[in-house]
Amino acid sequence: MTNPNTGIARIPRARKRSGLRKAPSLIAGAVIIGLLICWALVMFLAPTFPMNETVGDPLLLPSGQHPLGTDHVGRDLLVRMGIATGLSLLISAGTAVLAGVVGTILGLIAGYAGGWIDSVIMRIVDTVLSIPAILVALIVGVAFGTGPLPLIFALGVVFAPSFARVTRGPVLVLKERDFVRAAEMNGVGPVRIALSHLLPNAFTPLAINFATVASTVVLVEAALSYLGQGVPAPNPSAGRMISESTRFMQIDPLLVILPTLLIVVLAIAWNLLADGAQEYLAPRVDVGLPGSRGGPTILRKSKTPSPAGTADQTDSTETETAHQPKDVVSTGSERTRR
Template sequence: MSSETGTSTQAPGSVDRSVLERVRSELRGNPLTLAGALIVTGLAAVAIVGPVLTPYDPTTQELANRLQSPSLAHPLGTDQLGRDVMTRLVYGARISLGIAIAVTAIRVVIGTTVGLVAGYAGGWVDEALMRLVDVQLAFPGLVLALVVAGILGPSLRNVMLALAVVGWATYARVVRGSVLSVKEREYVHAAKLVGTPPRRIARRHLLPNVINPVIVLATLNLGTVVLATAGLSFIGLGAQPPTPEWGTMLAGGRNYLRSAWWLVNAPGVAIVLTVLGFNLLGDGLRDLLDPRQQSRLEEV
């Protein structure tokens, strides 16, 4: 059949020159994806440059200024210890996004490695690794993270380790499913016949062709990790005072809901916007990177 049927002749793992154009088209045609991208970009900018712009220290207490309502000097008011809420919110963005990126990166590395090995090796290796994945998935992720964090002790580092340990199995299952399909293609068999080492086959032929669902899953997981980190910190297993983390800010302000509403509203809105931004962006990336979705769009 001719190339007009839509069959791609592009070499495996090569860069598609139309990717940027498809991204622009997705952003122009889907306002929700654009909104998600803007939210995530804005949060990243705040996390990077925000602490440089604020004149206050996030942990310095000024009891004379405690529980001041929002004003020009303190746009989001002050907390029960006189600390500027906006400053703590900005520093909290750096902490929350940093932990989300670190946890997601660990999940991706572990899960992708396990999925590649299981899918390519097959046999008893695949069976053993998938049973390990099944055991991990049998427990609710947040509950298991709660147990791990409780055993290790309350700290941000332990929360990060707990969330990373319990979240990699989904990546492993997704990657394994993609590898089982990709490894049966002609170019993979050809690479085996010429004696290409398995590690090189995995790096050059398998990984580039299974990375799209990993990117989508990682984007969606970033918001989930931010929410889980805040939740564990809220109950006292994560960041400890005076660390300016969104979950601890919620915990500290819950006793002032009527007299100082901004103490809870500010970090609460920040968490909602962060999760919403990553979810909208992840949905847009799924539509953009899913080949089946692209085929359906081309047929319309």
């Protein structure tokens, strides 16, 4: 603000949100994932009913004994939905971890080594990316059988190239920086340089890609289970539950609506984590710049009052920026620092 008597302009400091408050979507996604994990653990460790046994009449509406009702066989939907949530989280997170480890290693090698090694790795990456994920999972299912572990392995191989591309880009830039050159001149080995200097600087895009891949895996796993090639029966899966309940949709729509909502909530939760990680980890390049969000406000001074007994002075309008001193005394066209 500007004092009209002294003409002193003070530039407010840029306000930056601290902590997790600047990433509300990260908090929302973590809370949703945490609640779903708690639900799944309770259904795994202390289920109210056996998940694969008939515990009541078929197609019962929600009640106190069965909060979500029963399916077409008479199995409790609350238990089966909780088990399906846990399996979906296990497959999505496990796939993202496996793909992240394999893809990050390939990206580090390709980006740091360069030359023909980079060309060979990236051509393999392009080839894998051209194959649909569902097709690879179907082939692996035929060769090794269905189940969570074969599915994690198949989808991990499919999504590893995305991590390789995400890692390779920053490494190509960072390996030309002075701190990497200095480490090489001091005799630091390439493995230590990759793990200590290059990988930490590529952590942000990797974290964002992790949550994005997990969200995609939720949808792919549901599609495979719907086709009968995901989680094997009679274990519950959201996709399989939709497939088995489609013919009863007109009698009891909840049989299809509930697993569909579960898939949507899981995908949204992972996407919220991805958006929140980007907000929390990505640097704000505009913070502190005049006129930017959180940056200093551009102040202008109007006509300065004249001392008593003297003539009015000429109007003076000056723009103060972040690079000028905070306190400026202005008299006419002259400025002196206090």
